[in-house]
Amino acid sequence: MSDGIIPTRAAMEGGGYYNRHSAMQAAGNAAALALWQSAANSVAFGDEPLVIVDYGSSQGKNSMDPVAIAIQALRARAGEERSIEVIHTDLPSNDFTSLFNALESDPQSYMTGSTGIFPSAIGRSYYEPLFTPGRVHLGWNSWTMQWMSQHPIDIPDHIFALHSKFEDVHKALLLQQARDWRLFLQRRASELRHDGRLLCLFPGRPEDRVGWEWLTSELWHALLSMKHDGLLSENDLLHINIPTAPRKLADIRAPFATGDGAFAGLRIERSEILPGPDLHWDAFERTGDPLPLARGWTGMMRAFSGPTVAASLSAKPNRAALVDELYGRMEASLASNPRRHEHFVAVVLLHKVG
Numbered sequence: 011m012s013d014g015i016i017p018t019r020a021a022m023e024g025g026g027y028y029n030r031h032s033a034m035q036a037a038g039n040a041a042a043l044a045l046w047q048s049a050a051n052s053v054a055f056g057d058e059p060l061v062i063v064d065y066g067s068s069q070g071k072n073s074m075d076p077v078a079i080a081i082q083a084l085r086a087r088a089g090e091e092r093s094i095e096v097i098h099t100d101l102p103s104n105d106f107t108s109l110f111n112a113l114e115s116d117p118q119s120y121m122t123g124s125t126g127i128f129p130s131a132i133g134r135s136y137y138e139p140l141f142t143p144g145r146v147h148l149g150w151n152s153w154t155m156q157w158m159s160q161h162p163i164d165i166p167d168h169i170f171a172l173h174s175k176f177e178d179v180h181k182a183l184l185l186q187q188a189r190d191w192r193l194f195l196q197r198r199a200s201e202l203r204h205d206g207r208l209l210c211l212f213p214g215r216p217e218d219r220v221g222w223e224w225l226t227s228e229l230w231h232a233l234l235s236m237k238h239d240g241l242l243s244e245n246d247l248l249h250i251n252i253p254t255a256p257r258k259l260a261d262i263r264a265p266f267a268t269g270d271g272a273f274a275g276l277r278i279e280r281s282e283i284l285p286g287p288d289l290h291w292d293a294f295e296r297t298g299d300p301l302p303l304a305r306g307w308t309g310m311m312r313a314f315s316g317p318t319v320a321a322s323l324s325a326k327p328n329r330a331a332l333v334d335e336l337y338g339r340m341e342a343s344l345a346s347n348p349r350r351h352e353h354f355v356a357v358v359l360l361h362k363v364g
Contacts, residue, residue: 020317022068024105029071029112031309034351035153036072037287042211042357045280046076046150049207049359050083053147060084060094063146065136065198066154067098070109071116076150078120081127084147093126099140102133135159137193141201149198149208155191156213158253162186165251169233170226172255183255191257192265192273195360199274202362208276213256214283214356221256221286221353225311232339241332250322252315259283262358275364286353294348304345312337 022028062080064073077096085092098109113119113129121127132140136151137159163182168174171183198208215221233250236242262281265273290303316333323329 020321021101021103021105023313023316024069024108026069026105026108026111027309028105028313029069029108031306031313032068032072032153033289033306034287034310036075037289038355039072039076039152039211040287041284041355042152042209043076043079045357045359046209047079047083049209049279050080050148051087053084053207054205055084055088055147055203060088060092061146061148062094062096063141063149063201064096064098065149065151067100067104067109067131068153069105070098070112071118072152073098073150074112074116074118074120076152078118080148080150081120081124091126093128096120096127096129097132097141098129099132099134099136101135104133106131106133136197137190139197139200143200144203146198146201147203147206149202149206151208152211154212155194155210156254156256158183158186158255159190159193160186161251161253164248166248168226168230169247169250169252170222170230170254171251172220173223173226173230184261186253187255187257187261188264191262195265195276196274198360199276199362199364202276204362204364206362207279208360208362210356210358210360212356213254213286214262214354215256215258216283216354217258217260219352219354223352224349225307225351228340228343229311229315229336232336232343235339236332236336241335246323250319252318254314256354257356259356262356272364275362276360277363279359279361281356281358284355284357286351286355288351288353291348291350300345300348303348304341307344307351308337308341311340 062077067073081094113121134140163179165171165174165179171179202208233247237247259281266278271277290306294300294303320329320333323332
């Protein structure tokens with residue numbers, strides 16, 4: 011890849027698994043849909059082809075509502091017969107088969123009952139250029155910017171850098187996040203048309219809180235228990251790292267802290283951090299049954315972290331069994347001690363002005 015970026019994450023769990031275990035992400039998206047519709051109502055266009063890009067699509071299920079909203083808003087202004095391109099992007103290893111199956115058969119597909127909509131996909135990291143300059147009218151990006159472009163440092167006391175006790179780990183994390191955010195903004199600024207909009211939604215953190223402590227600690231303790239039982243070594247644990255972390259508003263706004271408030275031709279129209287939903291806890295309070303909660307949160311954690319864990323254990327012939335054991339232990343622990351999952355969502359709307 012260009013710019014010296016080394017991919018250290020795997021795509022989401024395939025076979026449609028992520029689509030089936032991303033209810034948290036779908037619920038979080040709902041907080042941004044009104045703002046997204048407003049962006050679609052505001053973007054300028056002429057007679058050129060209209061282009062919507064879904065940056066970091068994964069398997070597509072959670073993209074259906076945002077894309078449908080954008081299509082409806084654009085056609086309300088441009089005419090119901092206006093042709094629209096929808097382009098989904100993700101890593102080359104992404105499960106694009108599930109994406110296209112969802113487009114074809116999911117009842118919520120934005121293709122259902124529509125004509126003149128032309129979907130396609132690009133298998134490439136969004137830390138690289140994806141489009142010719144000035145092509146994109148609207149960009150949607152949800153639940154991906156927590157992933158760093160590369161693993162910045164080994165973590166001796168956790169698998170998530172933000173929960174480490176070591177200051178050098180935190181410094182490496184913040185430096186990598188800052189580099190990634192600026193590079194992502196530069197790439198998208200080039201691709202957006204003048205007056206285009208890009209909405210990003212990803213894990214955030216308030217100044218005085220972190221979030222995710224419960225689930226990330228449960229996964230780490232499951233790994234520690236496997237080391238205790240001789241299934242994994244100390245060296246295995248050192249190299250199992252999930253390069254994700256939420257961002258503070260100050261870090262999100264940092265590139266824009268200039269005299270005119272712009273960075274690479276982009277301005278922030280809105281940025282905020284909101285409490286994230288916990289649908290599994292809400293259901294647990296109604297039923298008192300901890301098993302659906304445990305299965306729901308374990309499935310979500312495996313959907314995004316399982317392939318990266320498996321890649322870290324690639325030298326082990328029984329790595330599939332080890333991954334099953336890890337998430338089985340996590341599920342059992344969650345069921346024995348159900349709690350509310352505290353997390354926060356950053357919502358950022360960017361406007362191409364330069």
